[in-house]
Amino acid sequence: MSGRRFIFRVWRRRAVSTLIGGMIVLSLLLTALGTMVFVTQQYDQYEQTVNRMAQYHNQQGSEDLVAISPGLAVVNSTISGWGSGCDGSGVNKYNCYDATISNLGTVGVQITRIYVNSTGIAGSGCSSPNPAPCILNPTSTISPYAFNQANELLNPGEANHTVLMALPIGVGLPHPTTGSTSGSTGGFPANSIVIVTSRGNLFSFQWPFQVSVFGQSQSAFSTGNMKVAYTGTFDSKNEPGPIATGSGGSNSGTGSGYCHTESSAPYPAGPGYAEKLTGITGYGDSGVLWFLNPWITGGNSQAIMNSAETGATTLYIYVLVINTGTTSYNPTAGTIDLTWYGSNHIDGPLIGVYYNGNFATSPSIAPGSFYYAIFEIKQSSVGIFTIGYPPPQDGQNSVMFWGAASITNALGSSAEGNTFFSGTILVSGLWIRYETQSGGCT
C-alpha cells in the first residue's frame, strides 16, 4: 500500500507540474501570437504607406504642363478680382503677362511658384540688378512679383489656361538690349520661365518662343513680341487715342475710341510701352511710328480701327524676329497674312526692317540678334478691322487673328507658313491677342 500511495503522490505532484508547465507553454504561445499580430499590424500599416506613396508618385508622374504659343502675352487691362495696375493706372503700376498653359496630364495641378530668369545684359528683365530670378508667389490681390492665386489650379486636360503674372513696372519681359549699351552686340532677350507645382514637378519654357524652321540649316527665324501702329485721322502718335498724359500724345481722346495709357519710350522699349520708332522714311508722320500693344475698342463696333475720318487707314505691324541661326542673313522681302474670326483676311508686304535702331530694307542680321520686321496693311475704309460674331466680352482675352508672316532672305531661302492650309509649314504663327474695354477712354 505504501508503494501505491507513493506513486499516487508523485503522480499528483507531476500533474500539478504538468499543468503549470502547460500554462507556461500556453502563455508563451499566446505571447508569440500577440507579437506576430502586432508585427503584422505594423507591416500592414507600412504597406498602406507604401501604397499611398506609390499612388502619390503616380500622380506626381502624371503631371504634364506645356506652354502654348505665344507663351506670354502682355496684359493692359484691369483684372477682375485681382485689382488694378495692369492697365497702367493708379500708384502701383505693373507689367502684367498672361502665361498660356495647357495641362496635358491626367491629374489636376496646382502651381505654387513661378521663377523667371532673363538672359542678356544687366538690367534686362529678371537679371541683376533686378531680382534674379524673379520669384512669383500666388497672391489674392495684385502685387509685384506675384501671380493670380485664382489661376493656380489647372484641371486635368485643361487647355489654354492663363496664369496672370505681375512684375514691377521697371521689370519688363523681354527687354531688348541690342545697341542699348556701348559695345554691346546685343542678343535676343530670352526669358526662362519655370513653373513649380505642388507635387514638386518643374515645367519650363523659353519666351519669346523660338520657332524651328524646316529646311533652314544656317539661318533661322523666331517670333516674339509684336506691336501695331495706325495712321488715319491722326498720326500714329495720336492714333489711336492719347498716349499717357505728358508722355506722348496730345489728342485728348477726341476722334478715336482708343484708350491707350502706356507710357511712351524710344526704341528699344519693353512690351508695356508705346514704342517710338524713328527714321522710317516714307511712312507714318515724317518717318515716325508709335507702336502699341494691340487691342480693340469696346461697345457695339468691336472695331480695331474706328477713326472718325473717312479715308485711308493704314495698319502697321511689327514682329520681333530672332536670328537663331549661326550665320548672318538679309531679310529682303516678306508678307503678312492675317485672318480674323468672322471676317475676311487682310495682308500686306514687308516694308523694311528695324535693326539696331535704324530702318533699312535689307540689313545684315547677325546671329543671335533680333530685329523688327515691319509690315504694312492698307485699307480704304474706316472701321476696317471689325470683329465678327461673337465679339469678346469686356475684359476678356481673345485671340482675334490667326496668320503667318513670311520673310525671305537674300539667298532665296524662305521662312513662310500658313496656319490654315494643310501641307504647309507653320513658321511664325501670329496670335494677336486683343483685350476689350467698353466705354471708351477712361
Place this chain on the structure above:
Amino acid sequence: MMMIGITLSLGAILVAWAGQSYGAFSGGSQLFYQQREQALQENFVIEEVFFNKTANQIFVFVRNVGLININVTAIYVNGTSITPSTATGHGWCSYSGTSHPATSLGVGYVCEFSLNWPTSACSPNYCPWVTGNIFYIVVASARGNQVAYTARGP
C-alpha cells in the same frame, strides 16, 4: 514540491526571456517600420538653383512636397559639405544657424538656402568657380533621404 518549484522557476525564466525577446522583436520591428514609413513619406525637391557670381553665392531652393515635415541636415556641393549662411522662406522654414543646417521645413513650404562661395582663394576644400563648371548639389534630410541637382555655373 521540488518538482513544482523547479517547474515554476524554469517557467519564470522562460517567460522572462520570451517576453524580453518578443518585446525587443516587436519594438524593433515597430521602430523599423515607423522609420521606413516616415522616410517614405518624405518627399522634397530642389526646385531652383541660382548663382550670384557678383556676391559669390549659390542659392538653393528646397521645397517640401511630402506628407510630413522634414529636417534638412546637410547640403553638399561637389562632395563638400557647405553650411548655409542663411535660410529664408515663405512660411515654415526654421533655421538653426549652427554648423549644421538642421532646418525644419513644413509641408508645402520652400526654403531658400544661401551658400557662400569663396571669392578668391580656395577655402579650404573648394575654390572659386569658373564659368561652365558643373555643380553637383545634394541636399540630405535627417531621415536619410537625398535629392540631387546638377547645375552649370555662369
